[in-house]
Amino acid sequence: MSVHDPYGLGDRVAVVTGAGSGIGRATAQVLAAAGAFVVCADINGAAARATAEGIGKAATATGLDVSDRAPVFALIEGTAAEHGRLDILCNVAGIIRTGRVVDVPEADLDAVWDVNFKGTFHGCQAAARIMCEQGGGSIVNTASSAVDTATPEIMSYSVSKAAVVQLTKNLATEVGPFGVRVNAVAPGLVRTAMTARHYLLPDGSIDEAARAAAEKPLRRISPLGLIGEPEDIAYAVRYLVSDAARFVTGQILRPNGGAAMPW
Ligand SMILES: NC(=O)c1ccc[n+]([C@@H]2O[C@H](COP(=O)([O-])OP(=O)(O)OC[C@H]3O[C@@H](n4cnc5c(N)ncnc54)[C@H](O)[C@@H]3O)[C@@H](O)[C@H]2O)c1
Structure with missing residues (x-):
């Protein structure tokens, strides 16, 4: 007799951005270990390939800049076309620029916004269209503890992550009726x-x-x-994309060692 493991991801098709390093790489590895087929995407194509090669047959890799809308849509639509479905999207790619508000160059503000918010938005929009049509799927975005505190010298980063939180909640309300869940992790220091x-x-x-x-x-x-270590966040993501979290949407999960405990 086989017992359904609600944490298992067998036969699921996943796209993970930022999969060439850190939290994204660990997420790709953990999802694959749970049974998913993982498409590893990163602006650093060689790093994405290294992640995929480490996983083996259950992964492929692609180089792309998430702030560039057309390639993100091509990746997500292409993955769904090739595998017949897209079950999971993890938007992990992100960058940070530091500087006091009075000094931040507009170019830094734009760069961080374009990758952290717009990159996440492009992925969400492309995946949500497919997942709603197929009647199910799970998206996990990557916010940060920076949304829970006011830390000096990372305003552009914090603002981009606060926008990711709001995007997550808004999208969850729109796609829930189609069986699609949207959550975010807000990691502490990793x-x-x-x-x-x-x-x-x-x-x-x-x-x-x-x-x-x-x-x-x-x-x-x-x-x-x-x-934190990257796996600490990847395990939280694995939970959120699994059937074990079927009652969970629009939520911000905070793997942060208890460093921040907002309501
Ligand atoms: N490390 C932390 O303490 C921490 C805490 C909170 C949130 N986060 C968030 O977690 C995510 C992963 O961060 P990390 O710590 O693993 O960093 P990392 O630098 O190790 O990995 C980020 C990856 O994203 C890729 N990337 C950057 N810009 C990209 C783009 N335009 N298109 C595609 N890929 C791009 C990089 O090449 C890199 O492989 C980020 O969104 C970050 O903001 C990290």
Whole structure:
């Protein structure tokens, strides 16, 4: 007798953006391990290929810039056409620029908005059309703890992620009647290339002592004393896209070590 595993993703077809590094790569690996076929997309095509090759037969890779609308639609529509359906979209690709509000160049504001918000929007729009027509699917967007606090010098990033939260909720209300769920994760600090860039040594390795010193006060914010690893977020995403979350939509799940506990 076979028992349905509500967390299993057997036969599901997934697209993961930002799959060449960090949280996106871990998400692609975790979804594939749960049984999904995963299309790994990243502006860094070689990195996306490395992720897909590491997964094996259950993955392919493509290089694309999520801020560019036409290739995002081509990827999502092409995936659905090739596999006969699209069950999962994880919008993970993202960038950050730092600077005080009074100093932020307009080009930085635009760059962050175009990748973090518009990139997520393009994916949501393309996938929602297909998922509504097929009568089911699950989208997970990537927000950030930055939406729960007012952190200095990352305004453009925080604003883009706040917009991702609102997009997630608005879209959930529109596509729910078609059996499509839309949620977001809002990770706390996670050890990835994005957060390691402050501690890079000239040879490309990470100054672990400098990173540990910088993480010390941040660990104190977490009741668990933890800094996140990419898998911590990927497991939350896996839950959200699975049947175990069939009653969950329009929600922001916060894998953040308890660093922020908003209502
Ligand atoms: N690391 C953290 O502490 C943290 C916390 C909260 C939220 N996030 C969010 O998680 C997501 C993943 O971040 P990460 O920490 O894994 O960073 P990362 O830099 O390790 O990975 C980001 C990936 O996105 C890709 N990417 C960037 N711009 C792209 C574009 N225009 N089109 C396609 N791909 C693009 C990069 O090439 C890279 O592979 C981001 O949206 C980020 O904002 C990260």
